[in-house]
Amino acid sequence: MSNINLAINEEKKISGKIFKSAQLLLIVILVLVIIAYGTLLFLVKTVNKNIEKADADYSAEKEVLIGAGNTNGEVLDLQKRIKLSKKLIENKNVEAVVLGELEKSMVDGVSLNSLEYKMDDNSVVIAGNADNLYSLAKQVATLNDSKAFSGIVNGVETNSGVDSGIDFSLKLKINNLNN
Amino acid sequence: MKLKILITPIVFIAVVVLSIWYIKPTTDEWMAKRKILENKQVFTQEIKAKSEKVSVWKKTLEGDVADQNVIFNYVPKEAKEEEIIDNLNSMASESGVILNNVSLIFLKDLSVGNEPVPVAVGNIDSSATLSPDEEIMDSQLTENNIEVDMDAFGEYDNLKSFLDKTSSFRRFNKLGSLKISMNDASSSADASTKGLLLAKISFVFNYAKDGSTLVTSINDGVFGEESLDMSIAKSIEDTKSVATKSLSVGQFGRANPFIK
Numbered sequence: 196m197s198n199i200n201l202a203i204n205e206e207k208k209i210s211g212k213i214f215k216s217a218q219l220l221l222i223v224i225l226v227l228v229i230i231a232y233g234t235l236l237f238l239v240k241t242v243n244k245n246i247e248k249a250d251a252d253y254s255a256e257k258e259v260l261i262g263a264g265n266t267n268g269e270v271l272d273l274q275k276r277i278k279l280s281k282k283l284i285e286n287k288n289v290e291a292v293v294l295g296e297l298e299k300s301m302v303d304g305v306s307l308n309s310l311e312y313k314m315d316d317n318s319v320v321i322a323g324n325a326d327n328l329y330s331l332a333k334q335v336a337t338l339n340d341s342k343a344f345s346g347i348v349n350g351v352e353t354n355s356g357v358d359s360g361i362d363f364s365l366k367l368k369i370n371n372l373n374n
Numbered sequence: 375m376k377l378k379i380l381i382t383p384i385v386f387i388a389v390v391v392l393s394i395w396y397i398k399p400t401t402d403e404w405m406a407k408r409k410i411l412e413n414k415q416v417f418t419q420e421i422k423a424k425s426e427k428v429s430v431w432k433k434t435l436e437g438d439v440a441d442q443n444v445i446f447n448y449v450p451k452e453a454k455e456e457e458i459i460d461n462l463n464s465m466a467s468e469s470g471v472i473l474n475n476v477s478l479i480f481l482k483d484l485s486v487g488n489e490p491v492p493v494a495v496g497n498i499d500s501s502a503t504l505s506p507d508e509e510i511m512d513s514q515l516t517e518n519n520i521e522v523d524m525d526a527f528g529e530y531d532n533l534k535s536f537l538d539k540t541s542s543f544r545r546f547n548k549l550g551s552l553k554i555s556m557n558d559a560s561s562s563a564d565a566s567t568k569g570l571l572l573a574k575i576s577f578v579f580n581y582a583k584d585g586s587t588l589v590t591s592i593n594d595g596v597f598g599e600e601s602l603d604m605s606i607a608k609s610i611e612d613t614k615s616v617a618t619k620s621l622s623v624g625q626f627g628r629a630n631p632f633i634k
Contacts, residue, residue, distance in 0.1 A: 210382065221385040228392045235400040242407045247426035249414035256421040260428065261589050268586025272433045273442065274596050275515045275585050280546075280606050283580075290549045294534055307556035314548070314578075338423075356575050 293319050293369065296343035304330030308362075316350065317371070322364035324356050331363055338367060345370050392396060424597045431602040441607035447618045448546050448610050450581045453480070458579055458622045461543065462522070466468070471528035471569055472534060481519040512595035515582040522577045527557060527567035540577060542623035544614040550576035 259265060270330075293312055297319075304326035312319045326332035335351060338344060344367040351365045435442065450457075455478055466473045526533060533554065540547060557572040589596055 197416055214458060216545045218382050218385070219463060222381060225389050226390075227386050228389055228397065232392060232397065232400065233399065235404055239400060239404045239407065240510060242404060242411055246411050246414060248406060249418060251410055254416045256418055256516040257536065257592055259513050260421055260425050260591055260592060261594075267428050267432070267589075270602065271589050271596055272515075272585040273435065273445065274431065274599055274602060275513075275588065276445055276449055277603060277606050278599075279515050279517070279582060280445055280610065283449065283546045284606065286546075286548050288549075290552060291541060294537070298558065311551070311552065334419050347603065 196344060199306050230346075250270070282306075289369065296341050297321070300334070300335055300337040300341050302333040305334045317369050318366055319369060320364065320366045322361050322362070324360045326360045327363060331361055335340075335365070341368055344368060393396075400409045400634065421592055424592065427597070434604065435600045438607075441604040444544065444607040444610050445604075447544055448452040448614075450545065453581050455519070455520070455524055456621050457545070457618060458520070458522060461545070461619055462577075463526070464539070465539040465543070465590065465616065466536055469528070469539060470568075471526045471536045474487050474525040474567075476522070476524040479521045481521050488491065510593040511591050513585075513588040513590070515585045515588070517580050517582050520579045520581070522547075522579060524575055524605070526573040526575055527570040528573075530554075531569055533571060533573050539616050542614050542616045544610060544616060544618050547577045547579045550574075550578045552576075601622075 231326075289312065297307070297310065298338065306321055307321055308324040309323075310319055310321045323334075325334060331351075331353070335347065339346065346368055348366040348368050351363055354362045356362045412433070457477065458478065463473060524538060528536065537549070537552070541549070551574075553574040555572055557567055557570050
């Protein structure tokens with residue numbers, strides 16, 4: 196008959212060894228975790244220092260670029276002036292267009308007494324004298340056909356001419372030249 | 375003996391506590407700060423790149439004095455009223471037009487101003503920590519307008535020539551209003567203008583004050599320009615043929631200002 200006590204003792208010895216190994220492993224893991232924590236603290240401290248340095252570098256570069264003592268003001272002003280000039284040079288010369296188109300539109304028997312251009316309104320009001328209604332009608336036709344004007348606003352007013360013929364006045368809307 | 379048995383669970387609990395309450399948060403903190411550091415380094419590199427770009431622009435400036443003068447004449451930093459009066463007078467004389475009742479009025483400031491203009495921020499890393507003064511803006515020069523009113527007397531062709539010259543003048547201006555009519559001979563006090571057409575003209579000149587201190591943010595739109603494009607000077611010279619005359623004052627100063 197086998198010795199039961201011996202067998203049990205053997206089992207106890209084996210489980211005791213396993214238990215001790217597990218204990219040892221856990222202690223090793225604990226030590227590694229403590230080392231890892233310490234390393235992380237060191238890394239955080241290092242990155243904080245680097246952030247401070249980066250902030251200092253950033254401030255220094257910013258001071259050179261736009262700080263109180265920077266020497267870039269003149270060139271930055273010129274750059275903005277160039278941008279403004281590019282915008283302004285797009286403005287079209289209205290007077291040349293308006294006068295040129297009126298000249299091209301004039302028919303025989305009609306002459307102008309006055310013309311008035313207003314930038315705010317983008318329109319031109321002309322007043323003149325036509326020999327007769329036929330001449331006036333032709334004049335209105337050529338103005339309506341002109342590409343510079345988008346049409347007559349509020350019709351045509353007429354009166355008997357002081358000396359002769361028919362005095363008239365009308366308002367023309369100017370096409371937007373800056374489009 | 376019992377103490378030996380307790381070591382295992384105690385160690386296990388210590389490992390778990392350290393991992394959850396110390397390792398994890400510290401790891402998260404380190405990674406977040408690394409990200410912040412990277413962003414700050416990127417911002418610093420960007421500023422350096424902008425500084426280098428501006429240095430290149432400054433080098434361009436050294437060689438292009440003539441072109442700069444064209445631009446500064448087109449949009450001057452100061453009103454230079456004397457330049458307006460003198461040049462209009464010259465253009466009128468050259469065109470055979472008589473000027474009268476010339477007045478200059480400073481209009482209300484119609485500038486856009488330096489309000490920060492909202493700019494799309496989609497390309498900025500939202501997790502980055504931005505300095506509070508890193509506004510994204512597009513500062514612009516302040517335009518100041520000067521209205522110049524006058525009566526011009528002359529034949530139609532002469533008046534047209536005068537208007538052509540002013541529209542070709544190398545200082546920016548635009549026509550505000552124009553009224554041409556027969557000069558009323560009976561009311562005209564000046565005999566030299568009788569029989570001529572009368573043009574009541576209003577021009578708008580402008581100037582833009584010095585903007586060298588305008589840029590206060592590294593995210594100003596000006597740094598988005600690739601180069602200092604001086605070709606606008608050539609465009610001005612090509613489209614505006616009438617150069618600005620500089621005024622020579624000559625001797626001045628007199629004991630009694632009330633006699634000429």
